Amino acid sequence: MSYDVLMFGWEFPPHNSGGLGVACRGIARALSHAGHNVTFVLPEHIPVSDPDISLVFADKPSSVSNTIHTQHLLSDTAYADGKRRLNSEGAVVDTSSSETLTLMSAVRDYGRQAEKIAQLTDFDVIHAHDWLTYPAGIAAKRASGKPLVTHIHATEHDRTAGQGRNEAVYDIEKSGFEHADHVLSVSRYTKSILEDKYNISEDKITPAHNGITETPPEDLPPVLRRWKRRGNKIVLFLGRQTIQKGPDHFLRAAKILSRKREDVMFIMAGSGDMQEDLIERSAELGIGDRVLFPGFVRGAKTNRLYQSADLYVLSSVSEPFGITPLESLLNKTPVLISKQSGVSEVISNALKVDFWETDRMAAKMNTALRFPSVANILAEKGHKEVKEINWSDTAKICVDCYNKLTR
Structure with a gap:
């Protein structure tokens, strides 16, 4: 069966500050190559295109389409730079409390926009990556009644090395896991953290290891x-x-x-x-x-x-x-x-x-x-x-999860 997947992310290469965007692109492309249709939603309009994925920008309602492959040519400002000051997994760094509130406000705005996108888009399943997108995924589920998969790439426990978590972020993560129909964790190590620190049932979590994309060698400087x-x-x-x-x-x-x-x-x-x-x-x-x-x-x-x-x-x-x-x-x-x-x-x-x-x-x-x-x-x-580790294997685990939720 081919699935139409409404996928929520926060960053996308080359406008990424680390591994989250790389993982999201790898999974989305692998799903597309396997014959599934991926509509990948980002909270803001950025200059990015991808031949395999339909890109939608939550602050540009006109970009919502099941068929359009968006191609924009705006300024080349990295998405993770600027007022939000995020690291690769979405943790706030070097920010004042007002900037933290701005980030939380942006996450809530994304959720409100996601509800509208869900009403305008045809899809079978929702797939949301990390805490920044969980309110969006929950809103899309509420608007559509379609199953929600939350994918966790890094927890607040990881980001703080277990030393003084941000309770607001932790609460959003826990809510995302609880509202999800199933949770994909990036490793067995992370699965154990969800069980221990978030009290999520073992049966609700499936590990899905990351893949890797080979790149050509470079000359040394x-x-x-x-x-x-x-x-x-x-x-x-x-x-x-x-x-x-x-x-x-x-x-x-x-x-x-x-x-x-x-x-x-x-x-x-x-x-x-x-x-x-x-x-x-x-x-x-x-x-x-x-x-x-x-x-x-x-x-x-x-x-x-x-x-x-x-x-x-x-x-x-x-x-x-x-x-x-x-x-x-x-x-x-x-x-x-x-x-x-x-x-x-x-x-x-x-x-x-x-x-x-x-x-x-x-x-x-x-x-x-x-x-x-x-x-x-x-x-x-x-x-x-x-060389045997690839995103196709990750995508197969995602599809197995979709199968269980939609049959």
């Missing part, structure tokens, strides 16, 4: 090429510099490794509310000259960083999934990943560590750098492993 030619090593952190991602744990491990080796450079790519503290901390630890902070990167620059690195490290405190290790392995760079992550469920050819064990993290970094044969085996086998 000259400065990194020269560094590598001299026999030096690079250990890479790439992600939001927030408490959830554990950049402080990475930095402590970098300090420990620096005592043993003088040939290692640490690159901490990304941005976030901890960045200034991390820069200051690296200086306090005496490794400021060995840690580079290139800021937020995307696209080809990301692949160049992966390819320049001898090891990629995911040091997250609580990572619902984590696409970056998959990206690293596609670029044939071995990975060291936190056991507190969903991606650890799908990769066996990786070094793994508990995020808080920085001594052991440093030791495993050193193993990968000291024994190239070990690193090469992990990279080659990991590369083959990751």
Whole structure:
């Protein structure tokens, strides 16, 4: 059976600040390639088009159509920038309380607009991604009577690393799970959080791991090429510099490794509310000259960083999934990943560590750098492993869920 899916998202590449938009596009495209019709709704009009998906903008009622493939050519301002100041999973960063209220107001507005969209659109099932879209999904269900699937990519528990949640966000998440006919979680790890922290029934949740899209290799920038030619090593952190991602744990491990080796450079790519503290901390630890902070990167620059690195490290405190290790392995760079992550469920050819064990993290970094044969085996086998991970499998789980809800 072919489904007409009304899908609600908050961001869409290239106007995304992280993994949420990438996952939404991957799932929507895979559903389309499998013969389903996806109407993907965004809260605001942005300059984006996609040949496989019907894009609708909630603030532009005239864009609602089951057949139109919207093509707009407006200013190239990233959707996650500007007054909302969001990170990739929708957490508010560096904002005043008034800006937080503005975000909540925007989420409520999206819900009101979603009700109108649901009344103008023909569809079989509603699919809403993360808390920012849950009020929209609930409103569409109320207006149409159609089943609602809420998809969780990151919880408030993850974003705050379990340290002082935003109650308003938590309440929206819990409401989304309770109003949903079924919940898709990005991993078994996240499923356990929903059961434990949100009191959602085990039977109501199905894990649906993320996929990955392969991209062509890139040439290394000259400065990194020269560094590598001299026999030096690079250990890479790439992600939001927030408490959830554990950049402080990475930095402590970098300090420990620096005592043993003088040939290692640490690159901490990304941005976030901890960045200034991390820069200051690296200086306090005496490794400021060995840690580079290139800021937020995307696209080809990301692949160049992966390819320049001898090891990629995911040091997250609580990572619902984590696409970056998959990206690293596609670029044939071995990975060291936190056991507190969903991606650890799908990769066996990786070094793994508990995020808080920085001594052991440093030791495993050193193993990968000291024994190239070990690193090469992990990279080659990991590369083959990751090439079997795709968005089509994620889409099949979505369709199985739709089947159960519509039969």
